[in-house]
Amino acid sequence: MNLGINLCFAVKRHLEPERWAEFVRSDLDLDMVQVTFDLLDPWWPERERDRVARRIADAAAAWDLTIHSAYVGLAHYVPAGLLDPDPQARAVALTWWRRACDVTALLGARAVGGPLGTLSVHDAADPDRRARRYxxxxxxLVFVADHAAAAGLVEFLVEPTPVAREIPSTVEQAEQLMRDLAGHTAVPVGLTLDIGHTYYQPLYGPDCSPRDWIRPLNSAIRLVHLDNTDGLGDPHWGWPHPLGGVNVADIGADLRDFGLGDVPVVLEVYPRFEDDDDQVRRTIASSVAHCTEQLTR
Incomplete structure (x- = not known):
């Protein structure tokens, strides 16, 4: 399967693009990366931002790496984004997404995406307000997709999350979103399925599994994020981990069973900032080795 890695492991560590590019190619033997906006903020002043984007693109090219996409990281997952109750805040979020599309194009990537935002407790509790936000x-999303097309991108990726006040957070919401956007966007809108999210028992129940999502949504899934969890949180562990319960071989089999064997799989292991740097490199390397072997079983 087509395995790559999200560069979240490099945040607050490998800040020189040349360093993470060398590590991904030479140590991990991968040829695809996903850039996180935690390394390159679309809000930065354009001249300096664009220079950094070109440096990232050049480093990837020098090490023969494909930048598949650019993606929301930790920093821009925190704001309420496109679901903020304040219309001015939503307008700001739209501007952020427009700039994110521009940065993604400079990187030479084909797609941009991430989670979309969070409803306030007040809005989520009222059916009418929730319907208006939706x-x-x-x-x-139609506006962002139009700008993505104008920037030269070919796809927008939406990531469901295991937070009930975020959209989409369930299979049914993801199906509805795909139906409502079909034929209305300048570039196709697809889903990023985060495997760790699908195991979140407090929201989806003790018997939940990735297959619950892969079966009904397979035609909309355009990317898979692969990480390890105990089903009680969203820790984005790697392999091995004493509490992790994600069986990568089963994930690979499920993807192939539903015709997703060619969909890119991006490892998204997010170490804690205080973790030892050498140990982080070992964890990333062991996770890549584990997933590479298990996905082909």
Missing amino acids: AELLDS
């Missing part, structure tokens, strides 16, 4: 979200 209708506005659809309009916002």
